[in-house]
Amino acid sequence: MERQPNNNNKDRLCDADLVELAVARAIEEERDINDATARVIASLHHGGQSSAMYSFVSTGAISDRLSVEIDREYLEADMNDRHELRTWMVLLGAYVNGIGERGPVDGWNRIWIDRGLNEPSDSSASCGEHFSDPHAVGCALENDESEPLSLGEVIRRKFIGVSTASLIRHMEQAEDFSTDDEEVELSRRMREIGKTWCWSPGFTDPRIEVSDGGES
Numbered sequence: 211m212e213r214q215p216n217n218n219n220k221d222r223l224c225d226a227d228l229v230e231l232a233v234a235r236a237i238e239e240e241r242d243i244n245d246a247t248a249r250v251i252a253s254l255h256h257g258g259q260s261s262a263m264y265s266f267v268s269t270g271a272i273s274d275r276l277s278v279e280i281d282r283e284y285l286e287a288d289m290n291d292r293h294e295l296r297t298w299m300v301l302l303g304a305y306v307n308g309i310g311e312r313g314p315v316d317g318w319n320r321i322w323i324d325r326g327l328n329e330p331s332d333s334s335a336s337c338g339e340h341f342s343d344p345h346a347v348g349c350a351l352e353n354d355e356s357e358p359l360s361l362g363e364v365i366r367r368k369f370i371g372v373s374t375a376s377l378i379r380h381m382e383q384a385e386d387f388s389t390d391d392e393e394v395e396l397s398r399r400m401r402e403i404g405k406t407w408c409w410s411p412g413f414t415d416p417r418i419e420v421s422d423g424g425e426s
Contacts, residue, residue: 232244232246237301245270245318246322248302249321256279271315272311273311277307283295300361301361374396382418404422407421
């Protein structure tokens with residue numbers, strides 16, 4: 211695997227810092243992370259050469275097992291209150307789901323977050339064309355015309371199939387109120403039916419209270 215880590219240069223940020231900047235920019239612009247950011251995130255958190263995440267870093271290949279590993283990393287980050295990593299996994303999962311299964315991508319081992327500009331690459335790893343231009347004929351991404359997902363939509367899709375009752379039960383049983391994504395989703399669902407919610411007073415045995423109208 212031709213990995214291109216940042217050099218120990220005092221004027222350059224480390225890979226994790228560059229990911230943080232790229233993720234913040236993607237959230238601000240309400241778009242998906244790009245190929246370079248996805249690859250660097252996976253390189254920092256893969257589980258070894260036998261993992262699907264390692265295969266993704268090496269070749270760009272996406273399989274069902276990759277989504278399973280991302281979900282596992284998300285849950286571990288959630289349990290350990292690693293909010294930044296949890297956000298990274300949400301965005302990496304959205305990137306993977308947006309593209310779908312694919313095989314190895316030509317030129318994938320050459321992309322990395324740009325070390326001089328402190329910005330991710332703006333070119334497709336598959337064909338080398340700038341993202342503002344059409345993909346080259348035969349590019350694995352040429353038919354991907356979908357709009358980038360907002361973080362709110364990423365969270366909504368995450369909880370598809372989870373009932374509101376289950377969502378509330380999980381929030382009430384979670385430790386240290388570490389339920390940021392769940393709160394966003396519950397607020398969205400309450401708005402759709404003209405209701406709002408809030409936590410019950412006090413810190414012992416917290417419960418969610420639902421009422422009519424207003425904002426949470």
